[in-house]
Amino acid sequence: MNLKIVINFVIAVALQVFVFNFAGNFTNYLPYFGLIAVILFPFRLSKSLYLLYAFATGLSIDLSLGTGGVFAGASVGFAYLRDFIISRFRKDWSERKTELVHLSLNSLIIYIIMSSLLLTALVYMLDAASVKIVFYTWPHILKHAAINAFFYLVFTLIFVWDNVYKTSVK
């Protein structure tokens, strides 16, 4: 499991730096693909480790983009708030009984979309040093979050989610 976390980190950051940063020159919305590593971190591991992991992931993206500590701050914020947010929706999630890979498709989609929305909003807020920016630029945040969520879902369904194979085998 720990090796998987490290592999996720390396792949996510590498794709962000070598693929998506370059692709960002052709769009208005740079995909924050590197943050998938933060979203896919297992629920059952310790929160302290999660916070440090999120910080390292965000900082790696910041170093590649030259944004200081925006992604690091957004990742750490998301890592701290993740449990609180998902506990409002699924009781079994708050008890850490369900791992991400074993979620149903609906739950996975909801989780990916919510995470993408929260992370994108946090990045915008930290970049502008303003909470009110969310109210002024919410259409951009929504579009950006949708693009991020698309890439997150594709990656998750192809490389991470076990249920796809289990149901297909059935």
Add this chain to the structure above:
Amino acid sequence: MSVINRLFFRKINFWIFAFLMSVSLLLTYRSNSVFQFNVNNTMLEITGIFNKPFRKWKDLLRVKRNYETLLKENTDLLNKKFGGQAPPSSFSITSARIVSRHTGAYKNFIILDKGKADGIHVSDGVWTSEGAVGVVSSVSEHFSKVFLLRHPTVTLSVKLDKPGHYGFTNWKMNGEKLIRVVDIPVEADVQAGDTVRTSGMSLIFPENIPVGHVVGVVDTEGEGKVLKVRPFADIDRISYVYIGFHPRREELKKIINEP
């Protein structure tokens, strides 16, 4: 130990989050100008809110310094005002602080903290923004003595608001708080409430410095009117005064006294 355990170790995740978030914000602040601008504005607002209650007390402590600054600015403005009038009016004005006052039924005078070293001369006029105060009678190196309007030797050339009526002030040693203005023509239409101002003719005071307002008129049966005037300047309440010097005053005095 239990306190440390409760506050720190049990909430270790929160402290890790706070530390990492602080580092992130610091890195962002250093690299992002928009972030810097917004943070600086927010800190300014917060500082302003906290400083507001203390500002009142700080301002109270600085009253004396602010007053002296304003006095200096006012002196400079007066210099420009009176220095810019048509010749021969080119007064140079200094401000001074009253260090002692002696008022009573008889000779009234004050001592100022400026003297020869500060460019003060005998017979310089002394006034405040309220009105004329007196005339410098003697000067030492660092102090000067000023006889007030209520002093038997002080005589000012004054005029009434209504044009054409000039006179002189004097004061009888009768303990009164009022001064008198004499040599007002019989036909002058003077009433209580009229303002008396310096005429500027003696070059002791600039023109139009307020002196007082008329409280009573005494008709001396053909010899002119005598006005009773209450001075505007309340010597018991003022702390700072202006002193005016005209460079041609001595020349004027000399020519007046020549036979």
